[in-house]
Amino acid sequence: MAAAQVGEGVTGVVKGQRVVVFFTVENLPNGEGSWQEYVSVREDLIWVVPDSISDEDAAQFVIIPWTVHGMLSDLQVPKGEYVLQTAAGSVLGRQFIQLAKHWGIKTINVVRRAEQKDELKALGADEVICSTDEDVPARVKEITGGKLAYGAVDAVAGKLTKQVTASVRDGGQVYIYGVLGGFDAIVGVGDLFRGVCVSAWFVYQELSFPARRRVFIDEVSKLIEDKIIVPTAGETYELADFQLALEKTGQVGRGGKVFLKN
Amino acid sequence: MLSNRAVVVQRFDTENLDAGLALVTKLVPDAEPGHVVVHITLRPVHPTDLNIKGYSTWTSGSFTPGPEGLGIVHEVVISIMSFLPSGCKLGHSKGLALVVAFFQLLLFSLLWNQS
Numbered sequence: 001m002a003a004a005q006v007g008e009g010v011t012g013v014v015k016g017q018r019v020v021v022f023f024t025v026e027n028l029p030n031g032e033g034s035w036q037e038y039v040s041v042r043e044d045l046i047w048v049v050p051d052s053i054s055d056e057d058a059a060q061f062v063i064i065p066w067t068v069h070g071m072l073s074d075l076q077v078p079k080g081e082y083v084l085q086t087a088a089g090s091v092l093g094r095q096f097i098q099l100a101k102h103w104g105i106k107t108i109n110v111v112r113r114a115e116q117k118d119e120l121k122a123l124g125a126d127e128v129i130c131s132t133d134e135d136v137p138a139r140v141k142e143i144t145g146g147k148l149a150y151g152a153v154d155a156v157a158g159k160l161t162k163q164v165t166a167s168v169r170d171g172g173q174v175y176i177y178g179v180l181g182g183f184d185a186i187v188g189v190g191d192l193f194r195g196v197c198v199s200a201w202f203v204y205q206e207l208s209f210p211a212r213r214r215v216f217i218d219e220v221s222k223l224i225e226d227k228i229i230v231p232t233a234g235e236t237y238e239l240a241d242f243q244l245a246l247e248k249t250g251q252v253g254r255g256g257k258v259f260l261k262n
Numbered sequence: 263m264l265s266n267r268a269v270v271v272q273r274f275d276t277e278n279l280d281a282g283l284a285l286v287t288k289l290v291p292d293a294e295p296g297h298v299v300v301h302i303t304l305r306p307v308h309p310t311d312l313n314i315k316g317y318s319t320w321t322s323g324s325f326t327p328g329p330e331g332l333g334i335v336h337e338v339v340i341s342i343m344s345f346l347p348s349g350c351k352l353g354h355s356k357g358l359a360l361v362v363a364f365f366q367l368l369l370f371s372l373l374w375n376q377s
Contacts, residue, residue: 013298017335021300023328031325034305036268038336040291043298046335055332059304062330178310204329236304240285242269249307258307262267
């Protein structure tokens with residue numbers, strides 16, 4: 001098929017073009033996600049990938065970099081202030097460190113394993129706290145000279161959220177974006193009384209706004225092209241071996257992002 | 263004939279997310295007007311991909327997970343909407359009627375030229 005005009009607001013999509021597909025709250029609830037070979041999507045929910053972005057970077061272009069960019073923008077952390085994050089050794093955590101550094105924001109990174117400290121510092125992390133053997137709020141207080149973190153992002157939930165809220169300044173914002181520790185989060189009521197606000201940052205919801213999609217596409221693609229955000233690729237499995245891919249994804253310290261290909 | 267291999271979550275269990283997954287063969291979707299069929303070739307596995315069903319407002323039933331992916335455009339259907347002024351909305355049947363009317367006009371004009 002030759003180049004075709006495919007609808008309002010779309011400049012043209014051609015058969016054979018390399019594209020990223022967006023799944024939002026509009027189409028994901030239909031149960032047609034990307035773990036299959038063919039999907040039909042509305043023409044405004046794809047993005048033609050420029051040659052400057054590799055297959056591996058493009059395949060993980062949406063969820064992680066956009067969550068990182070969106071949360072860090074929405075927290076409005078002033079330059080030189082501290083932001084706190086949990087699960088800092090994850091692929092997302094690493095990109096969060098890279099973008100915060102680029103924007104002049106200092107990071108306090110919570111990890112479970114002490115051996116991750118040097119690696120994250122080499123990546124640009126300002127401070128790394130190991131939650132297994134350190135008191136997170138006490139360390140944050142010490143690092144910030146009593147000011148506490150300006151805001152925080154939490155991928156874990158569960159009991160850790162209580163330590164996160166206790167580490168944030170009066171009136172500070174905590175975004176929960178993951179459920180690694182379970183579908184419930186414990187929040188200190190005393191911290192709520194201090195005006196700490198706990199809410200979710202949900203990328204699928206954000207992706208549903210066309211204007212916001214446009215901003216993300218423009219800004220995140222540039223950050224990836226400029227190597228400010230460097231997505232990391234791990235092992236790749238054939239689609240049929242999805243159970244192996246899931247096992248690998250669940251491994252502690254697995255490294256880069258696991259892929260399914262066909 | 264093309265087949266569409268798909269991972270499907272047939273049973274959602276918050277205690278054991280990996281259980282209840284199966285590889286099945288679905289139909290390759292037809293391209294509808296205004297839609298693009300993409301042959302997805304590479305997608306990441308995020309720890310939260312299977313949790314999607316845990317967000318209570320989402321629909322029930324079996325589903326294929328995966329919130330992002332890279333692919334190749336497989337089929338594009340030219341939308342009738344693209345020939346109309348922006349803001350002009352047509353239902354599917356009205357759009358079809360317009361296409362039929364267009365070809366009738368074309369046929370009439372050809373016959374007119376011949377006569």
